[in-house]
Amino acid sequence: MTRDHEAFVTYRAGRFNFRLFTSISRLKETVSQIYAPLDPDNIVDFEIAVQPQRWYRPQVTFKFQQTEPFLPLPANQAYPLLEWGMNWCVTQHCHQYLIIHAAVLEKNNKVIILPGSPGSGKSTLSAALCLLDGWNLLSDEMALVDTTSGLVFPSPRPISLKNASIDIVSQFPCAKQITPSVKDTTKGTVAHLVAPCHRSFSIDQGYPAVAVVFPTYTPTSTCNRLNPITVGNSFMRLIENSFNYHILRQVGFDALGQLANACGHYTYPNNGNFSESFALLNELIR
Amino acid sequence: MSTLTTIDGELLIFNSQLNKTSLISAELNEVLNNLQEASEELDTETFNLAISELTKQGLVISTT
Numbered sequence: 001m002t003r004d005h006e007a008f009v010t011y012r013a014g015r016f017n018f019r020l021f022t023s024i025s026r027l028k029e030t031v032s033q034i035y036a037p038l039d040p041d042n043i044v045d046f047e048i049a050v051q052p053q054r055w056y057r058p059q060v061t062f063k064f065q066q067t068e069p070f071l072p073l074p075a076n077q078a079y080p081l082l083e084w085g086m087n088w089c090v091t092q093h094c095h096q097y098l099i100i101h102a103a104v105l106e107k108n109n110k111v112i113i114l115p116g117s118p119g120s121g122k123s124t125l126s127a128a129l130c131l132l133d134g135w136n137l138l139s140d141e142m143a144l145v146d147t148t149s150g151l152v153f154p155s156p157r158p159i160s161l162k163n164a165s166i167d168i169v170s171q172f173p174c175a176k177q178i179t180p181s182v183k184d185t186t187k188g189t190v191a192h193l194v195a196p197c198h199r200s201f202s203i204d205q206g207y208p209a210v211a212v213v214f215p216t217y218t219p220t221s222t223c224n225r226l227n228p229i230t231v232g233n234s235f236m237r238l239i240e241n242s243f244n245y246h247i248l249r250q251v252g253f254d255a256l257g258q259l260a261n262a263c264g265h266y267t268y269p270n271n272g273n274f275s276e277s278f279a280l281l282n283e284l285i286r
Numbered sequence: 287m288s289t290l291t292t293i294d295g296e297l298l299i300f301n302s303q304l305n306k307t308s309l310i311s312a313e314l315n316e317v318l319n320n321l322q323e324a325s326e327e328l329d330t331e332t333f334n335l336a337i338s339e340l341t342k343q344g345l346v347i348s349t350t
Contacts, residue, residue: 232296232309236348239307246305250288253300253307257290 011035014155021049027078046089091243097144098255099243104138110285111207115241121217124165128274130195131174137195150258151206158192211264211284218269224276226266234265308349
C-alpha cells in the first residue's frame with residue numbers, strides 16, 4: 001500500500017500498535033493527546049484509516065485494509081468511530097486471547113473482571129474506582145485472557161463514557177482528561193476518559209484474576225451487596241459476553257475454565273453509591 | 287467432548303462437534319458420576335440424546 005502522500009499517525013493503543021491514516025487534523029490531535037507515539041522501529045499491528053467523505057452533511061468512514069465494518073457516520077463522530085474501529089480490529093483478529101467484553105481493574109497485583117452489557121454501569125464504576133480509589137485500569141472494553149495461562153493481559157485505553165455517566169464522572173476531581181462529548185451516536189452521547197495510572201505496570205505481564213463481578217446499575221436498590229453465584233453460572237454468562245469463545249472452540253473452553261475456577265463470582269446490583277462499592281470490591285482483593 | 291467439574295461441583299461439557307457448551311447442575315453431576323463409574327464413556331450421539339432428554343426435564347441449566 002503506497003500512501004506516503006497521506007498524513008498518518010502511529011501510536012500504541014493498549015497492547016496493540018496502530019497506524020492511522022486520516023486527513024482530519026482534529027482527529028490526529030486527539031489521538032496524539034491520548035495515545036503514546038510509536039517508535040519507528042516498532043511493528044504496526046493494524047493499519048487503519050478514518051477519512052471524511054462528501055461535502056454535504058459530511059461523514060467519516062473507518063477502513064481496515066479493504067474492509068469497512070461500519071456504515072459511514074456523521075463527521076463529528078470521527079473519534080468514537082476510531083475507538084469502535086480499533087475495538088473491532090482486536091476482537092476480529094486477536095484470537096491468541098479469549099476476549100471477554102469486560103472492564104479489568106487491578107490493585108495490589110490482583111485483578112477483578114467486570115463484564116457488563118451496555119447500561120450496566122460498568123464504565124462508570126470503573127472510572128470511579130480508577131479516579132477515586134486507586135485502582136489501575138487494565139482495560140475498559142475487553143478482558144484479554146491468555147489461552148495458555150488463563151492470565152489476564154492489560155490493554156489500557158480510555159474509558160468509554162455514555163450519557164448520564166459523562167456528567168457524573170466529569171465532576172470527579174481527578175477527571176482531567178475527557179474528550180469532548182459527541183451527541184447522537186448509536187450509543188447516545190459518548191465521551192472518552194483517560195484514566196490515571198497509579199503505579200507503572202508492564203503490559204507484557206499477565207495478572208491472575210481473583211474475581212468476576214457482574215455489575216448492574218439498579219437505582220432503586222436500597223443496599224449494595226455482592227451476591228455469590230456459582231462458577232458454572234458465571235462461566236455461561238462469560239460465554240455470552242465473549243467475542244470469540246465460539247471461534248476458539250476447545251481452546252476457549254479450556255481457557256475460560258482455567259480463569260473461572262480460579263475466581264470468586266458475583267452479581268452486583270448497585271445504586272451508584274461509590275463508597276459502598278469501594279468497600280465491597282476492596283474486600284475481594286484482600 | 288470435554289468436561290470440567292467446577293469447584294462448586296457443577297459439570298461443564300463442551301461438545302466439540304456441535305461447538306456447544308452445557309452446564310449441568312451439581313446434583314445431576316453427582317448422578318452422572320455414579321453412572322460413569324458403572325459404564326463406558328458416552329459417545330456423542332448418546333450424549334446429545336441425553337442432553338436433549340435432560341433439557342426437556344429441566345435438569346440442564348443452560349446450553350450455549
